Amino acid sequence: MKAKLPMNDKQPNSEAPNENVEAKALEAEPAVSFPMIGLIADQIRKSVPRKLVEVVNSVSDKKQMIGSSYPYQRAIKKTDYEEELEKLQIELVKMQAWATKNDERIVLVFEGRDAAGKGGTIKRFTEKLNPRGARIAALAKPTDAEKGQWYFQRYVAQLPTYGEIVFFDRSWYNRAGVERVMGFCDNREYLEFMRQAPEFERMLVRSGIRLFKFWFSVSREEQLRRFMLRAKDPLKQWKLSPMDVESLGRWDEYTEAKESMIFYTDTADAPWTIIRSDDKKRARLNAIKHFLRTVSYDGKDESLLDDLDSQIIGSAQDIYETGERVQDGKKD
Secondary structure, eight states, rough: OOOOOOOOOOOOTTSSOOOSSOOGGGGGSSSSTOOOHHHHHHHHHSSSSSSHHHHTTOOOOTTBOOOOSSSSBBBBHHHHHHHHHHHHHHHHHHHHHHHHTTTTEEEEEEESSSSSSHHHHHHHHHHTTTTTSEEEEEOOOOHHHHHTTTTHHHTTOOOOOOOEEEEEOOOOOGEEEEHHHHHHSSSSHHHHHHHHHHHHHHHHHHHEEEEEEEEEOHHHHHHHHHHHHHTOTTGGGGOHHHHHHGGGHHHHHHHHHHHHHHHOOOOOOOOOOOOOOOHHHHHHHHHHHHHHHOOOOTOOOGGGGOOOOOTTTTETOOOOTTTTTTTTTTOO
């Protein structure tokens, strides 16, 4: 039976938080085995609008899309996805052979809210590549020594050498997102980052590095659904931390941080590509296609890359989740 999220039935305002509610169904599993369930239930009571909880509770079919602005009602069929993914991964192998032969240096940055699908997309990019020439950089929080260094220094150490591709599972943009929202940097440090980031990326590009920046945009409804699925899965609990759970109540703050980040760092040298990721499989296919379309590798099969979905992927000016853009302090 599907676990329901806690909801205050006495709350007249559908946008109000769910206060003073018992997390009944969420505690269907022992709290010791699933510690994140209690944390999420508490966060929902404090800060998640009742209307949002109703939407998530009303749908038991994981293939049904619940984000209000997502352009598709159903997830892509698994057989169609797997067939297309296999063909695209063959293209990725061709691309890597070309990159190795021509001493290319390639950096792909994957950013987005928690549970937006970054890690799963990176996995599909890399799982058929030669690991000697492709690696993932997923850095932990900075050490005391790193805190005393130039902010970008520990990321510079991860940049590729000739013939190498590096996938950043989160990146220097931590400062524009989680560090700003959670107060891990002061305003001076934040503003200096926003000034330096375009200059840093311009140097990378002019040095010959091919830089790709992806932002995975997940709806608030879908993010909450994924958090609950992870909290109840013993093999996926590690993907959640108390800080991730706290982000449920800071949706608007993260939205403002994202908007500022894109405004100041979406440049001609290093533009952002936005991907709507409520359907993870569609997001993966379109991310891979976009990347392959921009690289002129040997033996490219152009016919596999023609049908990029403009409803799913586009520039920062073209793709936004309805209700997420912040203007004059208010959401659309």
